[in-house]
Amino acid sequence: MAHFQARIYVTLRPSVLDPAGVAVCSGLHQLGYEAVESVRIGKYIEVALDAADQGDAETQLDQMCDRLLANPVIENYRFELNELAST
C-alpha cells in the first residue's frame, strides 16, 4: 500500500462560456489592469489517498473525476500524482 498526493485541475471546455471568468476579467480592467486579455476560472483539487500502486491510484482518480469531481459534459480534467510514502 502506498500513499499518494494528487493535484487535479478541472477546467471548462474551451467551447463553454465562462461568465465568472468574464466578470473577473472586467473587474481587473476596472482595477486598472487593462493588459489582461482573458480570464478562465477552474477548480484545483488536492486529494490524498492510499492505493496499491501508481496505476491503481490513476484508475481511482479517473473514476472520481468522471463521477463526482468534474462534469464531463462541460469540463476537462487532468491530474498529477506524487507518491509520498509506501509501506
Add this chain to the structure above:
Amino acid sequence: MAHFQARIYVTLRPSVLDPAGVAVCSGLHQLGYEAVESVRIGKYIEVALDAADQGDAETQLDQMCDRLLANPVIENYRFELNELAST
C-alpha cells in the same frame, strides 16, 4: 510587448478549515472510494495578458492576486508564467 499565459493556483492556507473539501471527501467515501484520506479545494485561474517582459508580468500578477483573485488573509497563491509570443 509580449503575450503571456499565466496559470494561477489559489489554495486555502493549511490552517483554514475547508468545509467544501470535507463534503467532497465524504461524498467520495459514499461512492466507495474509502482510500481517500483528505480533499482540499482551491481555484485554478488562467489569465492571458500583455506585458513588457517577464518581470513586468510577474509584478502585475502579484498585484492582481493580492487585490482581487485571492484573499491573502485565508488563501495562498502561486503562479506559472509562459511567454506565448513577443512582438
